[in-house]
Amino acid sequence: MRAHGVIALLIANSLALASLLIMLSSGLALIYGLRDVINFGHGALYMLGAYLGYSIALIGGFWTALVVSPLLLALLGIALEYLVLRPLRGRSHIEVALVTLGLGIILGQALIFVYGGEARGVDAPPALAGSVRMFGLSYPLYRIFLIAMGLGSCTALALWLRFSTSGLYVRAVSQDPSVARMMGVNADRLSLLVTSLSAAFAGVAGVLAGPYLSVDPGMDVTMIVNCLIIVVIGGTGSIAGAIIAALLFGFVQVAGSVFLPDLAALAPYVLLFVVLLIAPRGIGRGRAPA
Amino acid sequence: MTSLEIRSLYAGYGASMVLRGLDLTIGEGESVALVGRNGAGKSTLLMSLFGETRIFSGEIRVGETRIDDRPGYAAAKLGIAISPQGRRILPNLTVKENLLLGRATGRSGAWSLRAVYDLFPVLNERANSAGTMLSGGQQQMLAIGRALMANPDLLLLDEPSEGLSPVLIDDLARGLNEIRRAGAGVLIVEQHLSLVKRAADRFVILSKGRIVGAGPISEMDSRENHALMAL
Numbered sequence: 001m002r003a004h005g006v007i008a009l010l011i012a013n014s015l016a017l018a019s020l021l022i023m024l025s026s027g028l029a030l031i032y033g034l035r036d037v038i039n040f041g042h043g044a045l046y047m048l049g050a051y052l053g054y055s056i057a058l059i060g061g062f063w064t065a066l067v068v069s070p071l072l073l074a075l076l077g078i079a080l081e082y083l084v085l086r087p088l089r090g091r092s093h094i095e096v097a098l099v100t101l102g103l104g105i106i107l108g109q110a111l112i113f114v115y116g117g118e119a120r121g122v123d124a125p126p127a128l129a130g131s132v133r134m135f136g137l138s139y140p141l142y143r144i145f146l147i148a149m150g151l152g153s154c155t156a157l158a159l160w161l162r163f164s165t166s167g168l169y170v171r172a173v174s175q176d177p178s179v180a181r182m183m184g185v186n187a188d189r190l191s192l193l194v195t196s197l198s199a200a201f202a203g204v205a206g207v208l209a210g211p212y213l214s215v216d217p218g219m220d221v222t223m224i225v226n227c228l229i230i231v232v233i234g235g236t237g238s239i240a241g242a243i244i245a246a247l248l249f250g251f252v253q254v255a256g257s258v259f260l261p262d263l264a265a266l267a268p269y270v271l272l273f274v275v276l277l278i279a280p281r282g283i284g285r286g287r288a289p290a
Numbered sequence: 291m292t293s294l295e296i297r298s299l300y301a302g303y304g305a306s307m308v309l310r311g312l313d314l315t316i317g318e319g320e321s322v323a324l325v326g327r328n329g330a331g332k333s334t335l336l337m338s339l340f341g342e343t344r345i346f347s348g349e350i351r352v353g354e355t356r357i358d359d360r361p362g363y364a365a366a367k368l369g370i371a372i373s374p375q376g377r378r379i380l381p382n383l384t385v386k387e388n389l390l391l392g393r394a395t396g397r398s399g400a401w402s403l404r405a406v407y408d409l410f411p412v413l414n415e416r417a418n419s420a421g422t423m424l425s426g427g428q429q430q431m432l433a434i435g436r437a438l439m440a441n442p443d444l445l446l447l448d449e450p451s452e453g454l455s456p457v458l459i460d461d462l463a464r465g466l467n468e469i470r471r472a473g474a475g476v477l478i479v480e481q482h483l484s485l486v487k488r489a490a491d492r493f494v495i496l497s498k499g500r501i502v503g504a505g506p507i508s509e510m511d512s513r514e515n516h517a518l519m520a521l
Binding site for chain 2: 165168169171172175176178179180181182183184185186187188
């Protein structure tokens with residue numbers, strides 16, 4: 001395999017992994033920015049999205065799952081906002097984090113109870129089952145679709161934040177909730193939108209992860225740890241930072257598994273250490289500690 | 291008609307009580323200066339309107355609506371806008387975006403982006419710059435412009451002359467008079483007494499969380515009032 005082929009493969013695989021990470025970590029960063037809460041249950045929402053996607057795909061096919069699972073997750077996000085985040089408003093970070101962690105564990109265990117402990121394979125839909133030639137290599141079409149979905153959702157999110165009124169208010173609350181409030185921004189209303197959107201993104205990521213990574217009971221823990229690293233590297237509360245950090249994380253993870261397979265698991269932590277050493281508030285210069 | 295009515299307000303931060311039984315009424319279109327030493331509770335009073343302090347007891351009403359038990363954005367929705375101490379420009383938003391944030395109240399009126407640009411032309415020239423890239427004086431104009439975008443009935447200004455040159459203070463005084471002519475009331479917290487005299491109809495002296503003196507602005511320079519301000 002030629003050098004440019006290896007590089008192309010490396011970049012493509014990095015982007016495929018980063019696509020899932022972008023959808024999950026940007027949702028996590030949005031909730032943190034608005035509510036000042038790290039939602040440790042976000043990984044469980046992703047896992048629920050994956051299992052729901054698996055079940056729905058068995059009945060109605062992959063495309064139906066890709067629409068229905070995120071919609072159901074969005075409804076769950078609304079419930080999360082009303083039943084958990086609002087009642088816990090004003091409580092300490094550790095209390096809210098523990099509640100979301102506990103809910104995530106309960107949800108994860110409930111899924112294991114329903115689906116069992118073994119991994120479930122999900123086939124890519126027939127339209128995305130083949131491969132395409134790229135730089136002299138055969139590359140799975142599904143991964144290209146995954147990259148397109150990742151970049152598409154990232155673009156849609158960026159356009160919403162940059163050009164819509166609600167996006168402006170979300171950015172304002174993420175930077176300085178107190179000033180945003182004084183200007184008349186109702187953070188509760190925004191939080192409802194953002195929490196349901198984040199949960200829907202977790203649903204999309206879960207369904208897309210099925211044919212790419214498989215659906216298994218440990219997928220929530222792996223992904224939430226990765227996403228937390230990304231949110232910290234990106235700068236807590238910075239959505240743009242989270243997106244850049246997800247791309248960087250994907251590249252480091254994939255490059256590590258190719259060039260230093262024995263040490264690949266350490267690569268994200270080395271990245272975290274190096275970034276925080278250079279930029280203590282992360283790439284996107286997240287909110288300063290209170 | 292009353293814009294703002296505060297009754298027996300006890301408020302502060304955590305366990306620390308800063309305001310101790312404060313009463314203040316501001317009528318529609320009235321311009322009032324709040325003066326007193328540092329630590330007297332002036333900024334705490336303004337922050338109390340937006341739920342940024344702990345209210346131990348008392349009442350705050352905007353018009354007929356009681357707001358001390360409502361979320362922090364309620365005052366803004368009811369027509370109170372603020373240019374806070376330190377300006378608090380959002381660093382990752384452009385000048386134009388900082389101004390558009392002022393429209394979050396959804397209130398309509400004479401103040402639009404165009405009207406604010408007419409009042410402070412430099413903001414139009416720097417519309418796409420990051421807000422914090424402006425000079426101190428320009429940031430002050432931005433903070434006031436952002437508050438005006440809410441089309442307020444009452445504009446709160448906390449130390450608006452902070453860091454401004456004498457020329458810019460003159461510009462600010464002229465700007466405040468234009469704002470008043472447009473019909474908004476003003477509550478100004480200010481150390482710069484010459485600006486206070488040009489911008490307010492009456493003054494209120496705050497000391498140790500209580501009002502200890504008040505009167506028409508023409509009487510502010512009396513020896514007795516200067517003694518009260520130094521308390």
